[in-house]
Amino acid sequence: SLTNVTMTVCVWLPSHSAGPPSSRQRFQRPESFENPPMYVAVMTYLGFGIVTLFGYFRDFLRAVGLEKCHIAREREEQKDFVPLYQDFENFYTRNLYMRVRDNWNRPICSLPGPVFDVMERVSPDYNWTFSLTGKTIDNVINMGSYNYLGFAENDGDFLKTVADRTQQYGLGVCSTRQEMGNLAIHEELEQLVATFLGVESSMIFGMGFATNSMNIPALVGKGCLILSDELNHTSLILGARLSGATIWVFKHNNMQSLERLLREAVCSGQPRTHRPWRKVLIMVEGIYSMEGSVVRLPDIVALKKKYKAYLYLDEAHSIGAVGPTGRGVTELFGLDPSDIDVMMGTFTKSFGAAGGYIAGKKELVDSLRSHSHSAVYASAMSPPVTEQILRAMKCIMGLDGTTVGQARVHQLAENTRYFRSRLQEMGFIIYGNDDSPVVPILLYMPGKVV
Amino acid sequence: LAIGDEYLGWLYYQYLLITSIYVLEPWEQSIFNSVFFSSVAMVIYTSYAFVPVHVRLALKFFSGICGEQPESTMALKQWMDGMDDRKEIGNEKGGLPT
Numbered sequence: 151s152l153t154n155v156t157m158t159v160c161v162w163l164p165s166h167s168a169g170p171p172s173s174r175q176r177f178q179r180p181e182s183f184e185n186p187p188m189y190v191a192v193m194t195y196l197g198f199g200i201v202t203l204f205g206y207f208r209d210f211l212r213a214v215g216l217e218k219c220h221i222a223r224e225r226e227e228q229k230d231f232v233p234l235y236q237d238f239e240n241f242y243t244r245n246l247y248m249r250v251r252d253n254w255n256r257p258i259c260s261l262p263g264p265v266f267d268v269m270e271r272v273s274p275d276y277n278w279t280f281s282l283t284g285k286t287i288d289n290v291i292n293m294g295s296y297n298y299l300g301f302a303e304n305d306g307d308f309l310k311t312v313a314d315r316t317q318q319y320g321l322g323v324c325s326t327r328q329e330m331g332n333l334a335i336h337e338e339l340e341q342l343v344a345t346f347l348g349v350e351s352s353m354i355f356g357m358g359f360a361t362n363s364m365n366i367p368a369l370v371g372k373g374c375l376i377l378s379d380e381l382n383h384t385s386l387i388l389g390a391r392l393s394g395a396t397i398w399v400f401k402h403n404n405m406q407s408l409e410r411l412l413r414e415a416v417c418s419g420q421p422r423t424h425r426p427w428r429k430v431l432i433m434v435e436g437i438y439s440m441e442g443s444v445v446r447l448p449d450i451v452a453l454k455k456k457y458k459a460y461l462y463l464d465e466a467h468s469i470g471a472v473g474p475t476g477r478g479v480t481e482l483f484g485l486d487p488s489d490i491d492v493m494m495g496t497f498t499k500s501f502g503a504a505g506g507y508i509a510g511k512k513e514l515v516d517s518l519r520s521h522s523h524s525a526v527y528a529s530a531m532s533p534p535v536t537e538q539i540l541r542a543m544k545c546i547m548g549l550d551g552t553t554v555g556q557a558r559v560h561q562l563a564e565n566t567r568y569f570r571s572r573l574q575e576m577g578f579i580i581y582g583n584d585d586s587p588v589v590p591i592l593l594y595m596p597g598k599v600v
Numbered sequence: 601l602a603i604g605d606e607y608l609g610w611l612y613y614q615y616l617l618i619t620s621i622y623v624l625e626p627w628e629q630s631i632f633n634s635v636f637f638s639s640v641a642m643v644i645y646t647s648y649a650f651v652p653v654h655v656r657l658a659l660k661f662f663s664g665i666c667g668e669q670p671e672s673t674m675a676l677k678q679w680m681d682g683m684d685d686r687k688e689i690g691n692e693k694g695g696l697p698t
Binding site: 193196197198200201204246249250276595596597598600 | 622632
């Protein structure tokens with residue numbers, strides 16, 4: 151397992167200006183997943199080997215008693231019972247992650263803009279315990295937020311409507327969508343999302359992860375087949391497993407693998423009875439958040455039409471961030487939005503809020519309104535968050551009368567291209583498609599990563 | 601001299617990163633450095649002491665074989681002489697085992 155660092159590109163890097171490429175039936179740009187040189191791989195394994203040896207040495211010292219043990223241990227009286235703590239499985243946590251964990255989970259004390267402030271922490275005993283000094287490290291460059299278009303801002307002018315709505319509706323909804331939580335502002339947002347995407351209607355949910363995990367069980371069930379990409383997000387996998395459908399996995403972005411599975415599904419049917427599948431659902435993401443690769447949407451749409459399957463597209467990272475006007479991968483490839491059966495996305499990334507949506511034909515969304523677990527049991531989206539999404543979406547679409555939104559979308563595309571090309575010139579190994587703002591840089595050696 | 605020091609410092613830093621010693625505590629770094637450099641020193645000393653002798657004998661053996669192909673007993677005798685040579689040299693170096 152080779153380690154990497156994922157960075158996301160935000161709007162504020164300087165760049166030179168050039169027009170965005172046209173979207174009519176663009177060909178897929180080649181995606182690179184190049185392998186490192188041999189010496190890098192050798193030194194990485196060597197590095198891990200050395201740290202593992204020292205890990206065994208330290209475990210031995212802890213077992214013998216020469217060193218104080220900071221991890222959770224059972225009491226002497228419980229040693230004969232079934233073990234409570236699995237010591238072996240925590241080996242890497244104890245011996246590698248603890249040494250370097252001061253790089254992660256650092257408390258941030260400003261909004262995630264182009265620069266932010268971090269609270270300073272010190273550790274007297276090599277990261278087993280931390281204490282805050284009270285000082286802050288200012289103006290740390292932000293390379294890893296999802297704030298693609300910069301809508302997570304605290305400028306008073308932009309947030310005036312959000313403040314007004316908070317005055318009007320308050321903060322908490324205190325109910326589910328189906329009971330008393332269906333506010334007028336939710337209906338307004340749903341219509342706006344449908345217009346934004348070019349579909350018939352949409353439905354919004356309070357949490358992005360829950361949008362996937364709670365709605366896939368409402369769409370498919372036992373006797374259905376889910377064909378999911380190898381590198382799908384946990385929320386999709388969880389939703390697929392909760393639904394009870396059969397799950398087959400195809401290789402990442404590999405159309406031959408997908409076609410083979412589709413043919414197998416159509417020819418053989420369900421496992422023992424050989425009845426035809428009730429539904430075949432292909433689950434893919436617009437931009438994969440860990441690799442930065444973009445889905446091959448035209449090929450998948452062609453395959454889905456040929457084999458009569460349904461397509462579920464999770465545009466968590468790509469909505470607002472790719473496409474000439476920020477409408478996502480559908481616009482990037484110049485496809486008709488009605489080709490995609492279920493369009494899902496989240497508002498966490500480009501819109502600077504929280505929550506998710508599912509959009510598509512009116513019948514689909516109406517059935518979700520009654521059958522979705524999230525609509526029945528989960529609290530509805532909070533009014534200030536809804537207004538934030540409304541104002542961000544209106545800004546992108548240009549409905550507020552300014553071109554700020556479109557300027558941001560173009561600036562993001564420029565920054566992405568510039569950032570990727572400069573990193574490649576410097577010699578780093580970058581994964582993923584040239585259009586995606588998610589940029590994984592592979593560093594390989596654990597010493598370099600931390 | 602200051603620039604040289606900075607370069608050496610950078611070089612040491614790169615060594616720490618590449619071997620992942622960077623993540624270890626200072627006393628563990630000292631242990632690793634001492635073990636690593638002592639084994640490197642032993643390798644260098646062994647190569648300095650024994651590689652020329654072995655190379656010379658190997659060349660002698662192979663040239664003997666090539667020159668006297670039908671006479672396998674002659675080659676064997678020459679190889680035995682070579683072994684005695686090595687034993688003498690080993691004794692010169694203070695009784696090292698051959």
